[in-house]
Amino acid sequence: MDISQLSFVWYRGLQAISAADWQALAGAHPMLDYHFLRAFELSAAVDHQTGWTPYHLAVFEGAQLVAAAPCYLKTHSYGEYVFDWSWAEAYEQAGGQYYPKLISAIPFSPVTGPRLLIHPDYTAPQALAIAMVSQMRALCQSHGFSGLHVLFPDASSANACAETEGLRRTGVQFRWENLSYVDWEAFLAVLSRDKRKKIRQERNKVQQQGVQCRVMTGHTVSPEALALFYQCYCNTYHRHGSSPYLPLTFFEQVVREMPDQFILFIASQDGVDVAASVCVLGQDTLYGRYWGSLRDISCLHFELCYYQPQQFCIGHGIRYFEGGAQGVHKLARGFVPYTTCSYHWLTHPDFHQSVARFLDREAGTMQAYVDELEERSPYKVTPASD
Numbered sequence: 001m002d003i004s005q006l007s008f009v010w011y012r013g014l015q016a017i018s019a020a021d022w023q024a025l026a027g028a029h030p031m032l033d034y035h036f037l038r039a040f041e042l043s044a045a046v047d048h049q050t051g052w053t054p055y056h057l058a059v060f061e062g063a064q065l066v067a068a069a070p071c072y073l074k075t076h077s078y079g080e081y082v083f084d085w086s087w088a089e090a091y092e093q094a095g096g097q098y099y100p101k102l103i104s105a106i107p108f109s110p111v112t113g114p115r116l117l118i119h120p121d122y123t124a125p126q127a128l129a130i131a132m133v134s135q136m137r138a139l140c141q142s143h144g145f146s147g148l149h150v151l152f153p154d155a156s157s158a159n160a161c162a163e164t165e166g167l168r169r170t171g172v173q174f175r176w177e178n179l180s181y182v183d184w185e186a187f188l189a190v191l192s193r194d195k196r197k198k199i200r201q202e203r204n205k206v207q208q209q210g211v212q213c214r215v216m217t218g219h220t221v222s223p224e225a226l227a228l229f230y231q232c233y234c235n236t237y238h239r240h241g242s243s244p245y246l247p248l249t250f251f252e253q254v255v256r257e258m259p260d261q262f263i264l265f266i267a268s269q270d271g272v273d274v275a276a277s278v279c280v281l282g283q284d285t286l287y288g289r290y291w292g293s294l295r296d297i298s299c300l301h302f303e304l305c306y307y308q309p310q311q312f313c314i315g316h317g318i319r320y321f322e323g324g325a326q327g328v329h330k331l332a333r334g335f336v337p338y339t340t341c342s343y344h345w346l347t348h349p350d351f352h353q354s355v356a357r358f359l360d361r362e363a364g365t366m367q368a369y370v371d372e373l374e375e376r377s378p379y380k381v382t383p384a385s386d
Contacts (some may be wrong), residue, residue: 003127005062008135011255014038017058018109021065025117032113035257037070039105043250049279050106051075051267052244056133061127067118067128069137072107073100079245079323081110082151082169082342087358091146091351100144102136105151108245110173110325111287112340115150115157118229123196129160137164137360140347145319147346166343167356172373174328176306176321178313180264187314188332195332195378202299207298213308226251229264229276232292244290246290252280267293267300275359277304279312285320286313306333328373337373 011017019034026032039045046052050070059067076099077084088098104115116129117304136148150161162168181187188196216225232249237244257260263286266267266274275293279286306323310333313321323330344359346352 003124003131005061006066006131008127008132009058009060010139011056011058011138013041013054014056015041017068019055021116022068025065025119027114027117027120029113030061030261030280031111031268031287032117032281033258033261036254036261037106039250039253039257040246042253043247045246045250046072046107047097053079055102057135059128059132061122064340065119066122067116067132067137069116069132069171070106071102071104073280074103075099079205080105080149082149082171084344085356086263086347090354091348094351095350096146096351101146101149102140103148103149103151103350104136104153109289110150110180110340111150111322113154115153116160121380123154126163130163131159133160133164133166139343140345145347147179147344148354149345150343152340152342157300158343161343166347167352168346168363169342169344169359170363171340172322172366172370173325174330175338176310176313176323176330176333176335177320178310178317178321181314184311187310191334191378192380195334196330199307199334201234202302205299206297206303209300211297211300211303212272213267213304214266214307215312216264216266218255218262221255221259221262221264221352225264225266225273225276226255228266228273229278229290229292231280232274232276232294233290234292234293237296263309263312264299265304265312267297267304269295269297275300275304277307277308281318284318285322286318288321288323289294302333304329306335310334331373331376331378334378336377337370339370346354 014037019321041054046054051074055071055073056185057069067131080174091098098262100207116132118125118128122128139147200343234244263279263281265277266273274295277291279288286309293300309321323335346355
């Protein structure tokens with residue numbers, strides 16, 4: 001069908017879209033699941049008060065939803081993990097107003113995935129994706145938003161962004177791959193000797209401090225266990241003098257609607273629960289998301305945020321574990337670097353060109369950083385991936 005015959009509609013929340021229609025577009029990515037994104041809205045983690053106003057794009061062919069994009073109007077840059085604070089400062093020093101801006105992203109989640117969600121039966125997906133970006137840019141122009149930012153798109157969404165003059169920004173994260181290891185020792189065997197020794201020392205230290213760990217899914221998580229996790233989660237923020245992004249009701253909603261995808265690791269010391277971490281499970285990837293501790297226990301962060309999830313992946317045949325943003329220390333624990341990207345369009349032409357020049361300079365520095373990281377592989381021989 002001709003793109004011009006489609007209807008592009010903006011919604012201030014997912015309640016206006018049926019869960020079944022959204023799921024037909026989102027596929028299996030757990031953090032694009034209707035219930036996951038809706039949990040942000042129902043818990044008021046995203047709304048006008050928090051500076052994350054839902055502004056989702058939906059595309060209809062007649063009455064059928066054929067495409068959508070999770071979008072938000074932002075009045076700040078917190079919780080994005082693509083840092084543009086310096087752009088905002090420069091723009092406002094020049095007399096402009098950087099906020100609000102429009103972003104397409106998963107709130108508070110530096111996780112790569114589709115951003116332009118298109119029904120698998122639609123016959124011209126690339127043309128539709130390009131039209132969606134054009135609609136987003138037109139909205140920014142007509143409403144005076146400073147720009148559009150598509151954060152952590154997968155390859156398909158990124159291609160559409162590149163074809164619409166988006167400015168590409170490259171980032172780096174760290175991912176662990178389960179190369180069909182039969183057990184934990186099989187994984188350790190492929191590491192260099194010093195890395196293998198370090199991991200064993202760290203895990204032994206945790207055990208010597210009387211710590212034991214257990215894992216639950218959303219089906220077995222009790223209200224008490226979830227409350228313990230949330231206390232730990234909040235404590236992480238409070239220690240750094242900040243407030244948590246997410247309320248307890250967000251996690252309660254996810255546990256209720258997505259129990260298979262909610263994975264909780266709890267650590268106890270001498271029989272007392274003292275720390276917890278939460279991961280979100282996809283088809284072939286476990287995503288490390290939130291953690292916290294009530295006691296200072298040496299090496300517990302590594303155990304609960306890396307080693308326990310890695311063992312979970314080995315035991316359940318999960319191929320990848322993504323441990324979250326940043327963290328060069330992950331290299332020593334078997335993770336390897338991989339590049340992420342974001343795309344940006346600034347409404348003011350001169351400012352767009354200034355950011356383009358900045359990103360050109362940054363790209364060279366980033367490539368040198370990636371090259372350096374790849375030379376520091378923790379493996380005896382860099383593992384081959386099919």
